Amino acid sequence: MSFELDNKNIESLGLFFKQGTLYKELLKFPKPKTPFTYNWADQHGEERDTISPVRYEPLQYALVCYMVADNVDDLMAKRTKILELISNPKGFLLNSTTLGRSFKLYYEDSPSFNLLTPILTAAGKIYCEFILNVINNFDEVGLIVPLQDINSYVLTELGQQIYVTINKQLF
Structure with missing residues:
Protein backbone atom coordinates (compact mmCIF):
# COMPACT_ATOMS: atom_id res chain seq x y z
CA MET A 1 0.00 0.00 0.00
CA THR A 34 -31.66 16.65 -3.90
CA PRO A 35 -32.98 16.87 -7.46
CA PHE A 36 -35.56 19.43 -8.49
CA THR A 37 -39.05 18.21 -7.61
CA TYR A 38 -42.54 19.58 -7.85
CA ASN A 39 -45.49 18.41 -5.81
CA TRP A 40 -48.56 18.83 -8.00
CA ALA A 41 -51.71 19.19 -5.90
CA ASP A 42 -53.81 17.05 -8.26
CA GLN A 43 -51.31 14.14 -8.63
CA HIS A 44 -49.91 11.45 -6.35
CA GLY A 45 -46.25 11.68 -5.35
CA GLU A 46 -43.79 14.23 -6.69
CA GLU A 47 -42.58 14.94 -10.17
CA ARG A 48 -38.79 14.56 -10.23
CA ASP A 49 -36.23 15.92 -12.65
CA THR A 50 -35.15 12.83 -14.59
CA ILE A 51 -33.08 14.63 -17.23
CA SER A 52 -30.37 16.53 -15.32
CA PRO A 53 -27.26 14.57 -14.32
CA VAL A 54 -26.90 13.49 -10.70
CA ASP A 139 -12.59 18.25 -8.24
CA GLU A 140 -10.94 16.97 -11.39
CA VAL A 141 -7.67 15.11 -10.88
CA GLY A 142 -5.00 14.03 -13.32
CA LEU A 143 -4.88 10.32 -14.05
CA ILE A 144 -1.76 8.72 -15.46
CA VAL A 145 -2.80 5.91 -17.76
CA PRO A 146 -0.82 3.70 -20.16
CA LEU A 147 -1.42 4.38 -23.83
CA GLN A 148 -2.95 1.32 -25.49
CA ASP A 149 -4.91 0.25 -28.52
CA ILE A 150 -7.47 -2.58 -28.70
CA ASN A 151 -4.76 -5.26 -28.81
CA SER A 152 -2.10 -4.21 -26.32
CA TYR A 153 -0.05 -1.38 -24.86
CA VAL A 154 1.65 1.04 -27.26
CA LEU A 155 5.42 0.88 -26.72
CA THR A 156 8.34 3.08 -27.71
CA GLU A 157 11.12 1.80 -29.96
CA LEU A 158 12.97 0.78 -26.76
CA GLY A 159 10.01 -1.31 -25.57
CA GLN A 160 8.90 1.11 -22.84
CA GLN A 161 5.27 1.89 -22.10
CA ILE A 162 3.94 5.33 -22.96
CA TYR A 163 1.87 7.06 -20.28
CA VAL A 164 -0.51 9.95 -20.79
CA THR A 165 -2.19 12.21 -18.24
CA ILE A 166 -5.89 12.89 -18.50
CA ASN A 167 -8.04 15.09 -16.26
CA LYS A 168 -11.16 13.42 -14.96
CA GLN A 169 -13.73 13.95 -12.25
CA LEU A 170 -13.82 10.78 -10.14
CA PHE A 171 -16.49 9.65 -7.70
Whole structure:
Protein backbone atom coordinates (compact mmCIF):
# COMPACT_ATOMS: atom_id res chain seq x y z
CA MET A 1 0.00 0.00 0.00
CA SER A 2 1.68 3.16 -1.19
CA PHE A 3 0.47 6.72 -0.84
CA GLU A 4 1.75 10.12 -1.85
CA LEU A 5 0.76 13.53 -0.52
CA ASP A 6 1.23 16.06 -3.33
CA ASN A 7 3.76 13.70 -4.97
CA LYS A 8 5.76 13.18 -1.75
CA ASN A 9 5.92 9.68 -0.32
CA ILE A 10 4.07 9.85 2.99
CA GLU A 11 6.55 7.54 4.72
CA SER A 12 9.30 10.13 4.15
CA LEU A 13 7.10 12.53 6.14
CA GLY A 14 6.78 9.95 8.93
CA LEU A 15 3.06 9.72 8.10
CA PHE A 16 1.08 6.48 8.17
CA PHE A 17 -2.63 5.69 8.12
CA LYS A 18 -4.29 3.44 10.69
CA GLN A 19 -4.80 0.01 9.20
CA GLY A 20 -8.30 -0.60 7.87
CA THR A 21 -9.52 2.98 8.18
CA LEU A 22 -8.28 4.81 5.08
CA TYR A 23 -9.99 2.72 2.40
CA LYS A 24 -13.16 2.65 4.51
CA GLU A 25 -13.22 6.44 4.24
CA LEU A 26 -12.01 6.89 0.65
CA LEU A 27 -14.40 4.34 -0.84
CA LYS A 28 -17.60 5.71 0.74
CA PHE A 29 -20.41 6.41 -1.70
CA PRO A 30 -21.31 10.09 -2.07
CA LYS A 31 -24.79 11.35 -1.21
CA PRO A 32 -26.69 12.74 -4.23
CA LYS A 33 -27.90 16.32 -4.02
CA THR A 34 -31.66 16.65 -3.90
CA PRO A 35 -32.98 16.87 -7.46
CA PHE A 36 -35.56 19.43 -8.49
CA THR A 37 -39.05 18.21 -7.61
CA TYR A 38 -42.54 19.58 -7.85
CA ASN A 39 -45.49 18.41 -5.81
CA TRP A 40 -48.56 18.83 -8.00
CA ALA A 41 -51.71 19.19 -5.90
CA ASP A 42 -53.81 17.05 -8.26
CA GLN A 43 -51.31 14.14 -8.63
CA HIS A 44 -49.91 11.45 -6.35
CA GLY A 45 -46.25 11.68 -5.35
CA GLU A 46 -43.79 14.23 -6.69
CA GLU A 47 -42.58 14.94 -10.17
CA ARG A 48 -38.79 14.56 -10.23
CA ASP A 49 -36.23 15.92 -12.65
CA THR A 50 -35.15 12.83 -14.59
CA ILE A 51 -33.08 14.63 -17.23
CA SER A 52 -30.37 16.53 -15.32
CA PRO A 53 -27.26 14.57 -14.32
CA VAL A 54 -26.90 13.49 -10.70
CA ARG A 55 -24.79 15.88 -8.62
CA TYR A 56 -23.17 14.89 -5.31
CA GLU A 57 -22.70 16.49 -1.91
CA PRO A 58 -19.04 16.81 -0.84
CA LEU A 59 -17.77 13.87 1.21
CA GLN A 60 -16.13 14.37 4.57
CA TYR A 61 -13.39 11.96 5.60
CA ALA A 62 -11.92 11.43 9.06
CA LEU A 63 -8.45 10.03 8.34
CA VAL A 64 -6.80 8.38 11.35
CA CYS A 65 -3.06 8.99 11.03
CA TYR A 66 0.16 8.08 12.80
CA MET A 67 3.35 10.09 12.74
CA VAL A 68 6.76 8.69 13.63
CA ALA A 69 9.70 10.94 14.48
CA ASP A 70 13.27 10.35 15.69
CA ASN A 71 13.25 13.23 18.21
CA VAL A 72 11.42 16.44 19.10
CA ASP A 73 13.09 18.48 16.35
CA ASP A 74 12.19 15.82 13.78
CA LEU A 75 8.60 15.73 15.11
CA MET A 76 8.21 19.48 14.76
CA ALA A 77 9.78 19.51 11.28
CA LYS A 78 7.50 16.70 10.03
CA ARG A 79 4.42 18.28 11.62
CA THR A 80 5.23 21.61 9.95
CA LYS A 81 5.81 19.98 6.55
CA ILE A 82 2.54 18.00 6.71
CA LEU A 83 0.59 21.09 7.76
CA GLU A 84 2.22 23.07 4.96
CA LEU A 85 1.20 20.46 2.36
CA ILE A 86 -2.41 20.03 3.48
CA SER A 87 -3.13 23.73 4.17
CA ASN A 88 -2.86 24.83 0.56
CA PRO A 89 -6.08 26.78 -0.19
CA LYS A 90 -6.21 25.04 -3.59
CA GLY A 91 -6.33 21.66 -1.83
CA PHE A 92 -3.90 18.78 -1.97
CA LEU A 93 -3.67 15.46 -3.78
CA LEU A 94 -3.67 12.13 -1.99
CA ASN A 95 -2.43 9.56 -4.51
CA SER A 96 -3.08 5.86 -3.95
CA THR A 97 -1.11 3.45 -6.12
CA THR A 98 -3.21 0.58 -4.75
CA LEU A 99 -6.46 2.15 -5.97
CA GLY A 100 -4.78 3.61 -9.05
CA ARG A 101 -6.26 7.06 -8.52
CA SER A 102 -5.90 10.40 -6.79
CA PHE A 103 -8.18 12.29 -4.46
CA LYS A 104 -8.27 16.11 -4.44
CA LEU A 105 -8.89 16.95 -0.79
CA TYR A 106 -9.26 20.07 1.32
CA TYR A 107 -8.06 20.25 4.91
CA GLU A 108 -10.80 21.10 7.39
CA ASP A 109 -9.33 20.48 10.85
CA SER A 110 -7.56 18.08 13.18
CA PRO A 111 -9.66 17.55 16.31
CA SER A 112 -7.18 15.33 18.13
CA PHE A 113 -3.46 14.77 18.59
CA ASN A 114 -2.21 12.11 21.01
CA LEU A 115 1.37 11.28 21.90
CA LEU A 116 1.68 7.51 22.11
CA THR A 117 5.15 7.72 23.67
CA PRO A 118 6.52 10.37 26.04
CA ILE A 119 7.94 13.33 24.14
CA LEU A 120 11.08 13.45 26.27
CA THR A 121 12.09 9.85 25.66
CA ALA A 122 15.86 9.50 26.06
CA ALA A 123 16.13 6.82 23.38
CA GLY A 124 13.77 5.62 20.71
CA LYS A 125 11.22 7.18 18.45
CA ILE A 126 8.24 9.42 19.14
CA TYR A 127 4.89 8.03 17.99
CA CYS A 128 1.77 10.19 17.61
CA GLU A 129 -1.81 9.54 16.57
CA PHE A 130 -4.13 12.19 15.14
CA ILE A 131 -7.20 12.63 13.00
CA LEU A 132 -7.31 14.74 9.86
CA ASN A 133 -10.76 15.87 8.78
CA VAL A 134 -10.72 16.54 5.06
CA ILE A 135 -13.32 17.22 2.38
CA ASN A 136 -13.57 15.63 -1.06
CA ASN A 137 -15.29 18.13 -3.33
CA PHE A 138 -14.92 15.87 -6.39
CA ASP A 139 -12.59 18.25 -8.24
CA GLU A 140 -10.94 16.97 -11.39
CA VAL A 141 -7.67 15.11 -10.88
CA GLY A 142 -5.00 14.03 -13.32
CA LEU A 143 -4.88 10.32 -14.05
CA ILE A 144 -1.76 8.72 -15.46
CA VAL A 145 -2.80 5.91 -17.76
CA PRO A 146 -0.82 3.70 -20.16
CA LEU A 147 -1.42 4.38 -23.83
CA GLN A 148 -2.95 1.32 -25.49
CA ASP A 149 -4.91 0.25 -28.52
CA ILE A 150 -7.47 -2.58 -28.70
CA ASN A 151 -4.76 -5.26 -28.81
CA SER A 152 -2.10 -4.21 -26.32
CA TYR A 153 -0.05 -1.38 -24.86
CA VAL A 154 1.65 1.04 -27.26
CA LEU A 155 5.42 0.88 -26.72
CA THR A 156 8.34 3.08 -27.71
CA GLU A 157 11.12 1.80 -29.96
CA LEU A 158 12.97 0.78 -26.76
CA GLY A 159 10.01 -1.31 -25.57
CA GLN A 160 8.90 1.11 -22.84
CA GLN A 161 5.27 1.89 -22.10
CA ILE A 162 3.94 5.33 -22.96
CA TYR A 163 1.87 7.06 -20.28
CA VAL A 164 -0.51 9.95 -20.79
CA THR A 165 -2.19 12.21 -18.24
CA ILE A 166 -5.89 12.89 -18.50
CA ASN A 167 -8.04 15.09 -16.26
CA LYS A 168 -11.16 13.42 -14.96
CA GLN A 169 -13.73 13.95 -12.25
CA LEU A 170 -13.82 10.78 -10.14
CA PHE A 171 -16.49 9.65 -7.70
